[in-house]
Amino acid sequence: MGGAAPIPASQGGSDVINGEMFIGSRSVRGTSGEARAVNPTTGETIEPAYRGATLAELDEACRLAWEAFDPYRSLEPEARAKFLEAIAQNILDIGDELIERAMAESGLPRPRLEGERGRTVGQLRLFAQVVRDGRYLNLRIDPAQPERKPLPRVDLRLRMIPLGPVAVFGASNFPLAFSVAGGDTASALAAGCPVVAKAHPAHPGTSELVGRAIQKAVQDSGLPEGVFSLIFDSGYEIGQALVADPRIKAVGFTGSRRGGLALMKIAQRRDEPIPVYAEMSSINPVILFPGALVERGEQIAQGFVTSLLMGSGQFCTSPGLILAIEGEALDTFIAGAGSALENSNAGTMLTPGIHQAYVEGVERLRSHTQVKPIAHGKAGERYQGVPSLFSTSAEAFLADKALAEEVFGSTSLVVRCRDEAELARVLDSLEGQLTASLHIAEADHDDARKLIPVLERKVGRILVNGFGTGVEVAPAMVHGGPFPSTSDGRSTSVGTLAIDRFLRPVSYQDMPEALLPAELRDSNPLGIDRLVDGKPVPGAA
Amino acid sequence: MGGAAPIPASQGGSDVINGEMFIGSRSVRGTSGEARAVNPTTGETIEPAYRGATLAELDEACRLAWEAFDPYRSLEPEARAKFLEAIAQNILDIGDELIERAMAESGLPRPRLEGERGRTVGQLRLFAQVVRDGRYLNLRIDPAQPERKPLPRVDLRLRMIPLGPVAVFGASNFPLAFSVAGGDTASALAAGCPVVAKAHPAHPGTSELVGRAIQKAVQDSGLPEGVFSLIFDSGYEIGQALVADPRIKAVGFTGSRRGGLALMKIAQRRDEPIPVYAEMSSINPVILFPGALVERGEQIAQGFVTSLLMGSGQFCTSPGLILAIEGEALDTFIAGAGSALENSNAGTMLTPGIHQAYVEGVERLRSHTQVKPIAHGKAGERYQGVPSLFSTSAEAFLADKALAEEVFGSTSLVVRCRDEAELARVLDSLEGQLTASLHIAEADHDDARKLIPVLERKVGRILVNGFGTGVEVAPAMVHGGPFPSTSDGRSTSVGTLAIDRFLRPVSYQDMPEALLPAELRDSNPLGIDRLVDGKPVPGAA
Known part of the structure; x- marks a missing residue:
């Protein structure tokens, strides 16, 4: 196969692979x-x-x-x-x-x-x-x-x-x-x-x-x-x-x-x-609130590492950024995530090119003077990416836009914030994202409520106590977000x-029933729900 | 007024005009x-x-x-x-x-x-x-x-x-x-x-x-x-x-x-x-079918001239292009429209600049070797535009894209087509438009039906036996159309x-009731219609 001579087109079933378009x-x-x-x-x-x-x-x-x-x-x-x-x-x-x-x-x-x-x-x-x-x-x-x-x-x-x-x-x-x-x-x-x-x-x-x-x-x-x-x-x-x-x-x-x-x-x-x-591109910020960290920091750390490793981190919704306020509870989370990550295996990446870009992205973080390594997973084979976790300060993050760039793969950056106000500034500095996750306990509700308007302006999907890597195919899903996470934040x-992305409206004025599209005829032969004079009228049950 | 010295901001009612923003x-x-x-x-x-x-x-x-x-x-x-x-x-x-x-x-x-x-x-x-x-x-x-x-x-x-x-x-x-x-x-x-x-x-x-x-x-x-x-x-x-x-x-x-x-x-x-x-910009083609021309060509001519003169032709939906198949009935229509136009007065245009552009646009048509004048309205004053009607052949129209350019004002161009096929070719050559009008009799239904798919691809609103110049503000109105009639044919x-032009979707995953926007809470306090599991559930009556 693969020679220059023409090969007859396939006659077989649907399982034929012979280099055809x-x-x-x-x-x-x-x-x-x-x-x-x-x-x-x-x-x-x-x-x-x-x-x-x-x-x-x-x-x-x-x-x-x-x-x-x-x-x-x-x-x-x-x-x-x-x-x-x-x-x-x-x-x-x-x-x-x-x-x-x-x-x-x-x-x-x-x-x-x-x-x-x-x-x-x-x-x-x-x-x-x-x-x-x-x-x-x-x-x-x-x-x-x-x-x-x-x-x-x-x-x-x-x-x-x-x-x-x-x-x-x-x-x-x-x-x-x-x-x-x-x-x-x-x-x-x-x-x-x-x-x-x-x-x-x-x-x-x-x-x-x-x-x-x-x-x-x-x-x-x-x-x-x-x-x-x-x-x-x-x-x-x-x-x-x-x-x-x-x-x-x-x-x-x-x-x-x-x-x-x-x-x-x-x-x-x-x-x-x-x-x-x-x-x-999207780095999908995960915001860890103090109450949640105290209540179940270890559990969140496990969930985070599981999400980060999914598909070797090659998900559009991979958690590439962790935001939290400094303190003992955050240290516990970091320790937990770090030790889970150290026990993780390197994951095969989709292509040699993606692997190469991942290696370079990790190296960019590793060699950054304001970034500290937290943990790395086990070394792997030729095209495997080593999971990595880094941390930096909010100040450093705000000072260098490159730190907000996506590293496509199982790498994430923890940004330590001094207080809520600094955390809000970091969020505000981010470009458009597909998702943001909030990890909260009951006690965090008031603080979380203040951030939700900021997140609504930045992302297409806001998750509570979860991670973005599962994308349900459902009527209420949004897999989209403001530029540059997508080119058109009005869509999913x-x-x-x-x-809806592939549709446009057409209006018909005084068109005789015989020329109207079936779905717009008085008789509603297709039985589709319609808005008549602005009020919903159900079609056939 | 109008001097360089500052003038105190208005204290009066809402009817004050004093040069303020x-x-x-x-x-x-x-x-x-x-x-x-x-x-x-x-x-x-x-x-x-x-x-x-x-x-x-x-x-x-x-x-x-x-x-x-x-x-x-x-x-x-x-x-x-x-x-x-x-x-x-x-x-x-x-x-x-x-x-x-x-x-x-x-x-x-x-x-x-x-x-x-x-x-x-x-x-x-x-x-x-x-x-x-x-x-x-x-x-x-x-x-x-x-x-x-x-x-x-x-x-x-x-x-x-x-x-x-x-x-x-x-x-x-x-x-x-x-x-x-x-x-x-x-x-x-x-x-x-x-x-x-x-x-x-x-x-x-x-x-x-x-x-x-x-x-x-x-x-x-x-x-x-x-x-x-x-x-x-x-x-x-x-x-x-x-x-x-x-x-x-x-x-x-x-x-x-x-x-x-x-x-x-x-x-x-x-x-x-x-x-x-x-x-x-839009030239809003009007298609006159043979049956309608025979049945009520004179009446359509009156309606056309009325529409063309509205607002001195300065409507986005002004009928700037008439398409019809050559023959006696079309000649009758043209004679009727011509004589109505000759009796019409020049109309004041919005600005000297718009008037100047109109004069130039009419002159462009008048001096075109393949375009014949049909009629002009009465001469007017300084910034008044003289209504004008021209005709050309489909062949000439197809050969020169400039003939499809909008002349903003009360000017229209009749394109004589040899047969249905040529008329369809003219339609197909057009850029995106806001509206298209079909004038038909019962006998024209089959021919009209064939053109509707072409029109749907070209325009935002298709009218039957009317003109585009009335734009109802209603749920089923589309005032928009494919480029270049608008920049974004997905909108009205x-x-x-x-x-809808100013909205984007946001999805909330596993968000506690207390943090959800009111309209998405289980209790539906705002009583708005919603889709639950893909099925409509009415809000409060």
């Missing part, structure tokens, strides 16, 4: 560059080679997506919901090969990837329910008032429609749940947007398997082929051209700040600027509200 | 530049002189707005609603001086401005109801499931919170409804955002009167002074610095494409980019949905 219904071997995944556990490269798409292939994917847009968005809700469920089933049907391939390409352990597959499948099924439910359409009807003075009132009806084809950039750290069939793809497809996905180069085989599962669902559901394409890029050119393509109307991205900012720039410079939903990339 | 509770005479409004009906300048704010004054307005943000957003809904109603009442209380001043500064006639005042006041009162109703908060509760396997589910609660202080740029063409207390200000204040408004230089006296009405409502309601400031700018520097100020978190703007694009650039280049809601600047 998908341009609509075609399975295509790329021609530009040649890259293989690296198994970060063994350091070995993994066959087959993946080659990047050409600009012509990208153009075809975008053309097909554009052609598919109108027919796909006008599908009955039930058909769109069944399509999402078919994707979920096809992913399950790949079976263990998907888990094994993802393990090899990411270094993540089996239980984690099995859990992530469950999350991915559950997410697709949840969005199928969102589509059936139809409340996301935000239906509003203001009936005509022909007798109104001085002017009669027209008949107005509003619904949300999808923006158009969406570019999705797979993330490295969740090869299933934030990648080819992850939250961005699920919510975009649910909204009625075709998807052109750009595979993450770290897990091309996993991407191919999942891409083929979606392609099969498109075919089995009798949908226009352009509803989904998956392309590989041997560098940055194809991904950048994807964002610049005039037929692409929105972008979903999870990755580095540099990568997200680059895509934002391209999107803003287009003749028609488009929204970019980039989830970028996890939970049912994520669908 | 408002930095929180202070009434301030600017010091930079010196500008007076021009009465476009008489050509005379109007006292007093207005001087621009300094950067220090702008800084103070932004600082006060930021300080006011937390207390203002945490007001009880009833208090915020009453504040909006107090603004409405104070505007009415200004009495006739407001109408007379607006007439003098805009050249708009009394009935139009009285109607616009009604709209402005009605809009504030409607947003008071939106605040009381609370549905805009998008409350969602996913209760904990401690027994869930393999992991217990946490308790998650979501609400929308305001973005922060908002910069509002008053528009020239609606000196009341889209200016200092217009839709942007009303929806931002309703959302819980303090407002720093930048007065439009064409109607400074009107702006001062309305600004003082808002300032009085802030004081009478006992709110932090920074909830509202009004600044003047003698050039562009202060307006640009306002958008660049880190304490400003969103921008509302109605005006030219050049102006909107300039603000977008500033907003995107900030350390923290912020959303700009700019409503910019008119109607209750406009509040």
Whole structure:
């Protein structure tokens, strides 16, 4: 495999891995560059080679997506919901090969990837329910008032429609749940947007398997082929051209700040600027209140280390910053966290590049004159990151912005504050974050209450007595936050509200029943909840 | 008035006009530049002189707005609603001086401005109801499931919170409804955002009167002074610095494409980019179907000319483009519209600058080799625009993008298409628009149905057998559309949905009842509708 000669496209089941991408219904071997995944556990490269798409292939994917847009968005809700469920089933049907391939390409352990597959499948099924439910359409009807003075009132009806084809950039750290069939793809497809996905180069085989599962669902559901394409890029050119393509109307991205900012720039410079939903970087402050530290400092320390080690710290919501007021209770916490960390193993990182960046990030802290090491975990193998905990003073933290930069991996920094006021200043100095956690006892409520408004302005999710690393897929979840944790703090990339990113409102004035979209007709044939004259009117039960 | 010596700040009622702006509770005479409004009906300048704010004054307005943000957003809904109603009442209380001043500064006639005042006041009162109703908060509760396997589910609660202080740029063409207390200000204040408004230089006296009405409502309601400031700018520097100020978190703007694009650039280049809601330009295609033309071509022609002349064509939704298939019925329509137009009077334009741009725009069409004049209205006085109607072929229109540029004023272009396919191509060539109108008879339904998907992708509001110039303030209104009609096609600047522009979601995980915002407590003390486990649960009746 991987030779220059053409290889016949796959005839087999959904578990075939042979270096292909998908341009609509075609399975295509790329021609530009040649890259293989690296198994970060063994350091070995993994066959087959993946080659990047050409600009012509990208153009075809975008053309097909554009052609598919109108027919796909006008599908009955039930058909769109069944399509999402078919994707979920096809992913399950790949079976263990998907888990094994993802393990090899990411270094993540089996239980984690099995859990992530469950999350991915559950997410697709949840969005199928969102589509059936139809409340996301935000239906509003203001009936005509022909007798109104001085002017009669027209008949107005509003619904949300999808923006158009969406570019999705797979993330490295969740090869299933934030990648080819992850939250961005699920919510975009649910909204009625075709998807052109750009595979993450770290897990091309996993991407191919999942891409083929979606392609099969498109075919089995009798949908226009352009509803989904998956392309590989041997560098940055194809991904950048994807964002610049005039037929692409929105972008979903999870990755580095540099990568997200680059895509934002391209999107803003287009003749028609488009929204970019980039989830970028976050250090997720954890605030330990005095009462909680006294009451259960040791227990919080255990929970903190468990959260810090999850996925080798490669979570967007990893607890990278601990804020607390100096004192005996904080010392006890630090001692507890330090000894738990010293007993922890190094964790395999997703890619050699991420490992290298982690080593450099830890070194930056270690060599900082105002930062003291608290503890390190056990040394590991080639691409394993050693968990690390450091401390510094609030004064030093406030004086050096570099100390607030994310170190992607199992490293955290304890900031010792002299008092509440200093702690508030540190919080106020932070950039936008995905999450903040408060650890409090009953006695801390009054102090905590004062900080909540500050946190609301800084983060998308505020947790009490927990850590951000579990991100429930649910209606009330916000996985987003003010810039630069995301490019657009008005959005979430996890939970049912994520669908709103890919919608815009359209109003229909005095349109005859026969021309109205079904969901806005008086008869309400789809039985969806609506707002009539500003008051909720339930659809069919 | 207008001399360099300081003049004591006003002691009188709300009908005082003496060249002041408002930095929180202070009434301030600017010091930079010196500008007076021009009465476009008489050509005379109007006292007093207005001087621009300094950067220090702008800084103070932004600082006060930021300080006011937390207390203002945490007001009880009833208090915020009453504040909006107090603004409405104070505007009415200004009495006739407001109408007379607006007439003098805009050249708009009394009935139009009285109607616009009604709209402005009605809009504030409607947003008071939106605040009381609370549905805009998008409350969602996913209760904990401690027994869930393999992991217990946490308790998650979501609400929308305001973005922060908002910069509002008053528009020239609606000196009341889209200016200092217009839709942007009303929806931002309703959302819980303090407002720093930048007065439009064409109607400074009107702006001062309305600004003082808002300032009085802030004081009478006992709110932090920074909830509202009004600044003047003698050039562009202060307006640009306002958008660049880190304490400003969103921008509302109605005006030219050049102006909107300039603000977008500033907003995107900030350390923290912020959303700009700019409503910019639109030619609002009107599509005349064959059946409708045969059935009532003459009547449509009358309606069209009435719409075209409204406000001297200075409406964002003025019908600037007519599309129809060649033939006898179209000729009849053109003859009817032409003769109605020939009998129409020239209309006073808002400013000498707008008049000049209109004259140039009409001249551009007149001198175009592929454009034929159909009719002109009667010649007018100094700053009056002569209504004009032109025609061209679809081929010529498709060949020259300049023909699709907005001419702000009572000018429209009829594009003769050979057949439906050519008409569809013309539609497809258009940039994003605020509105599109379809004039159809029963016999045209099948043809119209084919165009609706194209229109949905191009515009924010689709009208049948009407014109876009009436913009109802209602829950189902969309006054927005794909770029470049607005900077952000996901939004509307008119109607209750406009509040969504200034909100973002925050999620609270496992937060004790005592620390939760009132609207998310189990007891639901504010009685607001919520989504519990994804199902709607009504609040208090």
